Amino acid sequence: DVKVTQSSRYLVKRTGEKVFLECVQDMDHENMFWYRQDPGLGLRLIYFSYDVKMKEKGDIPEGYSVSREKKERFSLILESASTNQTSMYLCASSDPGTVDQPQHFGDGTRLSIL
Amino acid sequence: DQQVKQNSPSLSVQEGRISILNCDYTNSMFDYFLWYKKYPAEGPTFLISISSIKDKNEDGRFTVFLNKSAKHLSLHIVPSQPGDSAVYFCAASGIQGAQKLVFGQGTRLTINP
Numbered sequence: 001d002v003k004v005t006q007s008s009r010y011l012v013k014r015t016g017e018k019v020f021l022e023c024v025q026d027m028d029h030e031n032m033f034w035y036r037q038d039p040g041l042g043l044r045l046i047y048f049s050y051d052v053k054m055k056e057k058g059d060i061p062e063g064y065s066v067s068r069e070k071k072e073r074f075s076l077i078l079e080s081a082s083t084n085q086t087s088m089y090l091c092a093s094s095d096p097g098t099v100d101q102p103q104h105f106g107d108g109t110r111l112s113i114l
Numbered sequence: 115d116q117q118v119k120q121n122s123p124s125l126s127v128q129e130g131r132i133s134i135l136n137c138d139y140t141n142s143m144f145d146y147f148l149w150y151k152k153y154p155a156e157g158p159t160f161l162i163s164i165s166s167i168k169d170k171n172e173d174g175r176f177t178v179f180l181n182k183s184a185k186h187l188s189l190h191i192v193p194s195q196p197g198d199s200a201v202y203f204c205a206a207s208g209i210q211g212a213q214k215l216v217f218g219q220g221t222r223l224t225i226n227p
Contacts, residue, residue, distance in 0.1 A: 004157070031213055040123070042203060043158070043217040050213070058214075090157055096213055102148060103215060105157030 003027070004106035006091050012112045019078040021109050023091030031094045032074035033103060034058075034066060036087040043090065049074055050096070081113045117141045118206050120218035128226050133191040135221050137204035140185065144206040148215065149178060149189050152201045161202075162189070194225045 007022035025032065030051055035043040035058075045058030047066040055066050063085060067075040074093075078085055088110050092103040119138045127133045135149075145166040150158035164171040164178045164187065171178050177190045191198055201222050205215040 009155075035217075040219055042118075042120075042219040043205075043215075045214065045216075048214065092157075094213065102160035102163065105150075105159070107155065107157045 004091055004093055004104050006089075006106040006109050008109050009107065010110050010112075012114060013078075013081050014114055015082060017078075017081045017113075019081050019111070019113075021076040021078075021089055021091075021111070023074045023076070023106060024072050025074075025091075025093040025104070026072065027093065027095070027104075028071065029093035029095050029104075030071070031096050031103075032068065033092040033094075034064075034074065034076045035090045035092065036060070037090055037108070038087050046076065083113050085111065086113045087111060115140075116219070117144075118204060118216050118218040120202075120204060120221050122221050123219070124222040124224070126224045126226060127194050129196060130193045133189075133194045133198065133223055133225070135189040135191075135202050135204075135223065137187050137189075137218050138185060139187075139206050141206070141208075141216075142185070143208045144216075146207045147178070147180060147187050148205045148207075149176075150203045150205060150217075152203065152220070158203060191223075196225050196227060199223060199225045 003026045033048040034046045049068045065077045091106045094103040095101045148163040149161040152158040180187045201220045203220045204218045
């Protein structure tokens with residue numbers, strides 16, 4: 001079974017802080033993703049990565065950056081946290097080998113910015 | 115611009131009856147569609163998918179129907195069970211397969227005993 005682990009389930013930070021969200025997958029997947037989930041908006045893609053040190057912007061990258069130094073780990077960075085970044089953050093991974101490979105998600109990090 | 119839309123935020127169905135969740139999309143380049151199920155405090159889990167070359171895919175109690183001309187897909191759950199109570203997201207992807215997904219807003223399904 002694919003396991004995607006997000007380092008924190010709940011996190012509370014202050015406005016202006018630099019925030020790191022960590023995600024690790026154990027299936028040697030090449031693709032990794034960061035989403036945020038907000039009520040009425042579904043899941044929106046922030047950044048994704050096809051390989052180590054590779055990254056591409058998703059639909060809402062403003063205010064975020066990412067790091068992928070190792071294949072199994074994908075970090076989301078809030079450079080200067082703001083209250084509108086309070087949200088549920090979800091990490092996912094997938095194998096690009098065949099078109100029907102679904103993304104596997106972690107359990108999420110609920111981040112509150114005060 | 116919401117390319118994938120789930121217009122019903124919530125749906126309530128009696129146990130044993132059929133649940134039908136709907137999803138509309140606008141981008142004709144989408145060629146692969148997936149449904150995910152999400153319980154509170156857990157990540158979404160993959161449920162069922164369909165390629166654009168098919169119009170139906172079935173897996174046990176779950177069937178997904180695709181109407182390309184109407185740009186519409188639906189998920190049927192028969193019979194509905196209490197454990198099916200969750201939020202359901204539809205998602206679509208283009209020629210890159212499941213590598214980049216566009217999600218709908220989600221529909222909260224409640225199965226009443």
